[in-house]
Amino acid sequence: MYILATIFIYLTALSGAHGYRGPFRRLYPTGKPTVLDVNEDPGEPLFLTPYIEQGKLAEARNLSLVNLLPLKQQSFSGYLTVNKAYNSNMFFWFFPAQNGNKPDTPVMLWLQGGPGSSSLFALFTEIGPIYIDANGYIQLREITWNKNYHLIFIDNPVGTGFSFTDNEEGYARSQEDVARDLHSALTQFFQIFTDYASNPFYVTGESYAGKYVPSITYKIHVENQNPQVKVKINLKGMTIGDGLTDPLNQYMYGDFLYQIGLIDQSQKAYVDLQTALMRYAIEQQRYIDAFHLFDALLNGDLLNTTSYFYNVTGIKNYFNYLLTDAPEDQGYFVSFITHAERRKQIHVGNLSYGSQSDTVEKMLMNDVMQSMAWKVAAIASANYSVMIYNGQLDIIIAVPLTMEWVNQLNWFGADELHQAPRKVWKVADSDSEVAGYIKTANNNRFFLATVRNAGHMVPYDQPRAMLDLLERFLSAQPKSPEEKQIKTV
Numbered sequence: 164m165y166i167l168a169t170i171f172i173y174l175t176a177l178s179g180a181h182g183y184r185g186p187f188r189r190l191y192p193t194g195k196p197t198v199l200d201v202n203e204d205p206g207e208p209l210f211l212t213p214y215i216e217q218g219k220l221a222e223a224r225n226l227s228l229v230n231l232l233p234l235k236q237q238s239f240s241g242y243l244t245v246n247k248a249y250n251s252n253m254f255f256w257f258f259p260a261q262n263g264n265k266p267d268t269p270v271m272l273w274l275q276g277g278p279g280s281s282s283l284f285a286l287f288t289e290i291g292p293i294y295i296d297a298n299g300y301i302q303l304r305e306i307t308w309n310k311n312y313h314l315i316f317i318d319n320p321v322g323t324g325f326s327f328t329d330n331e332e333g334y335a336r337s338q339e340d341v342a343r344d345l346h347s348a349l350t351q352f353f354q355i356f357t358d359y360a361s362n363p364f365y366v367t368g369e370s371y372a373g374k375y376v377p378s379i380t381y382k383i384h385v386e387n388q389n390p391q392v393k394v395k396i397n398l399k400g401m402t403i404g405d406g407l408t409d410p411l412n413q414y415m416y417g418d419f420l421y422q423i424g425l426i427d428q429s430q431k432a433y434v435d436l437q438t439a440l441m442r443y444a445i446e447q448q449r450y451i452d453a454f455h456l457f458d459a460l461l462n463g464d465l466l467n468t469t470s471y472f473y474n475v476t477g478i479k480n481y482f483n484y485l486l487t488d489a490p491e492d493q494g495y496f497v498s499f500i501t502h503a504e505r506r507k508q509i510h511v512g513n514l515s516y517g518s519q520s521d522t523v524e525k526m527l528m529n530d531v532m533q534s535m536a537w538k539v540a541a542i543a544s545a546n547y548s549v550m551i552y553n554g555q556l557d558i559i560i561a562v563p564l565t566m567e568w569v570n571q572l573n574w575f576g577a578d579e580l581h582q583a584p585r586k587v588w589k590v591a592d593s594d595s596e597v598a599g600y601i602k603t604a605n606n607n608r609f610f611l612a613t614v615r616n617a618g619h620m621v622p623y624d625q626p627r628a629m630l631d632l633l634e635r636f637l638s639a640q641p642k643s644p645e646e647k648q649i650k651t652v
């Protein structure tokens with residue numbers, strides 16, 4: 164156990180230096196955390212659950228307030244305890260919409276993937292109201308989801324980013340564990356922030372969140388029908404960007420890599436064999452074997468050497484096939500949020516950032532290859548709004564692989580979606596640039612979109628097109644949805 168802990172610390176130290184760790188995570192530039200000086204005061208972490216339990220909701224809200232100039236708008240952050248026995252706590256950061264709160268202003272939860280990638284990545288590099296420049300200064304983002312939408316970022320699952328647990332048993336081993344902890348955090352959140360509880364609620368995220376998003380969406384749907392659960396969440400739908408959702412139907416990299424010119428015929432034969440073995444292992448429910456095959460072929464997260472993909476292409480960045488390395492600016496925020504003064508402002512005290520990420524992934528190793536497609540099908544069948552979108556330049560979650568699993572989805576709108584015309588989409592009619600392609604089904608409740616000139620992180624690469632896509636999706640939703648019912652099994 165001690166040796167294991169030492170290795171984890173060693174790996175963490177490595178990741179700080181090189182900035183690469185995580186499937187879907189190894190490549191997130193992690194930046195360089197600021198090392199706390201003994202003389203600096205990072206303040207104390209703010210645990211809000213005791214205030215909720217004592218009914219001190221206004222106080223909890225006041226304490227969680229964050230003022231981060233030059234951002235004029237207030238935000239709120241702190242910890243919600245999701246398991247007392249193991250001292251498991253989830254960190255959230257909430258940004259009310261810049262244009263104010265109307266009854267129909269959507270509340271959007273954002274979940275990063277990984278497993279083990281912090282949702283603060285998207286806050287600072289993709290969709291939030293602020294970003295950090297090369298000099299470490301805070302800047303206002305021009306195109307942000309936060310203008311018209313309330314945004315909640317949660318470091319998920321426990322152990323990710325600023326979220327943590329004190330006990331090995333506290334880590335999620337399955338999507339059921341992930342959903343249980345998230346549901347606990349969300350119901351606590353809405354007890355404090357009651358002003359937003361009746362707004363339409365959407366779950367959004369990317370990458371490995373292709374599994375988290377349907378899992379928490381489905382959980383909310385089920386718990387909303389549970390008479391024992393007091394806090395109901397006004398669930399409307401979900402969006403998944405470049406998501407891993409259904410590995411069995413997604414892992415066919417050979418044709419794709421060959422057709423985009425990254426491998427030759429004999430390399431394709433090797434990739435085809437490895438992916439066939441992966442799918443065979445999944446069918447046999449040997450999920451850990453399948454994970455290791457994936458890791459050696461492409462992912463390279465828990466590998467002690469380089470992946471086959473890197474060996475044959477020389478490309479480190481499987482998030483965008485036009486780039487060799489991940490963009491450096493994606494890591495700038497890390498030293499910012501780990502600085503003593505910022506720690507005090509966002510209420511994390513001296514708690515470590517990202518040091519449990521490798522453990523998060525290891526604990527979920529048996530989960531990675533298991534499909535969540537049945538939850539997507541159940542959610543779509545119950546007439547919630549669902550949008551699946553993908554950047555055209557992504558490798559690890561490539562467009563044809565997303566098309567494939569969505570095409571295999573077993574729900575009543577499958578034929579309609581299959582036959583629906585794929586429409587050319589421009590942000591403005593006068594644009595010369597084509598933003599991408601959209602198909603819809605079930606009275607616009609189901610959107611399937613491809614975004615051009617974007618890799619894995621679509622909002623980072625194409626912020627204007629992504630926001631337009633989201634606005635189109637939300638405004639196309641029918642006003643009075645039919646009654647929702649999921650058959651729970």
Ligand SMILES: *[C@@H]1O[C@H](CO)[C@@H](O)[C@H](O)[C@H]1NC(C)=O
Binds near residue numbers: 221222225
């Ligand atoms: C919360 O802050 C507001 C505004 O500063 C103040 O009026 C109110 O008394 C505070 N409430 C609690 C419970 O601390």
Ligand SMILES: *[C@@H]1O[C@H](CO)[C@@H](O)[C@H](O)[C@H]1NC(C)=O
Binds near residue numbers: 465466467
């Ligand atoms: C990588 O190395 C560590 C420590 O030497 C070892 O425990 C682990 O099993 C190795 N992983 C793989 C995938 O070979």
Ligand SMILES: *[C@@H]1O[C@H](CO)[C@@H](O)[C@H](O)[C@H]1NC(C)=O
Binds near residue numbers: 460
């Ligand atoms: C990639 O190359 C390294 C160095 O030659 C080798 O050790 C490793 O086994 C290769 N990886 C795979 C998955 O073949």
Ligand SMILES: *[C@@H]1O[C@H](CO)[C@@H](O)[C@H](O)[C@H]1NC(C)=O
Binds near residue numbers: 514
């Ligand atoms: C964090 O601060 C607490 C006191 O607030 C202290 O007991 C603990 O040792 C500190 N941890 C680290 C890693 O500095």
Ligand SMILES: *[C@@H]1O[C@H](CO)[C@@H](O)[C@H](O)[C@H]1NC(C)=O
Binds near residue numbers: 646
């Ligand atoms: C979903 O909507 C379709 C028509 O749009 C309707 O036929 C079906 O009954 C609805 N399903 C549920 C579970 O509400």
